[in-house]
Amino acid sequence: xxxxxxxxxxVSGARRAPFEGPRTHTGIDKQPTHHTRVTRTGVDGDxxxxxxxxxxxxxxxxxxxxxxxxxWSGELGRPLSPGVFGENLTxxxxxxxxxxxxxxWQIGAARLQVTSPRIPCRxxxxxxxxxxxxxxxxxxxxxGCYLRVLQEGAVAPGDxxxxxxxxxxxxxxxxxxxxxxxxWELLRALPDTPGLADRWAVMARERLASGVMSRLPDNPSPxxxxxxxxxxxx
Numbered sequence: 001x002x003x004x005x006x007x008x009x010x011v012s013g014a015r016r017a018p019f020e021g022p023r024t025h026t027g028i029d030k031q032p033t034h035h036t037r038v039t040r041t042g043v044d045g046d047x048x049x050x051x052x053x054x055x056x057x058x059x060x061x062x063x064x065x066x067x068x069x070x071x072w073s074g075e076l077g078r079p080l081s082p083g084v085f086g087e088n089l090t091x092x093x094x095x096x097x098x099x100x101x102x103x104x105w106q107i108g109a110a111r112l113q114v115t116s117p118r119i120p121c122r123x124x125x126x127x128x129x130x131x132x133x134x135x136x137x138x139x140x141x142x143x144g145c146y147l148r149v150l151q152e153g154a155v156a157p158g159d160x161x162x163x164x165x166x167x168x169x170x171x172x173x174x175x176x177x178x179x180x181x182x183x184w185e186l187l188r189a190l191p192d193t194p195g196l197a198d199r200w201a202v203m204a205r206e207r208l209a210s211g212v213m214s215r216l217p218d219n220p221s222p223x224x225x226x227x228x229x230x231x232x233x234x
Contacts, residue, residue: 005158
């Protein structure tokens, strides 16, 4: 694979959620911007509404592959624009989902580290308005990844994405995703993965201790409460 490329940098302010639920506002509706800066707490100009489940230094930036957006567009039979999944960075020619937890990317003037996959929440389901969206998103195994910011700096469309460090062992983004949804073998190895988001390490240890795995919701409506400390969107 060659050098990756930033196709779009996407931000949003808080807006009224276009569906009923306990949260009246959301920041999931991200729109392209020409130039911005990433900091250790997020992307300048981007508002994170649900700070309990989204944001923080381990989830400062969310990246998604343009190729995966195209795939979902074919599955859903409708066009999907950059930012529609709530991603801050829409990337091309980057294996986002098979990237290693702990992998470090140089993007423009910023340096970022892969920390965890995105776990879909009911806000995402309400936003997409697709039947059984959470189950479909999980089955698609294209979660995208969260990143922590190791070096703050400007990013813009057209910036190259260089992998500058890749761990020799540990889980990939999609393997962590599978661990969350029922792969016990992958879950056992997850807490020791270098670079993993702290809340993911805690979640994995708690599930291993309790023997209880996450279950996909039967009724993923935005009215239902969030099910996990690692689940959530803007």
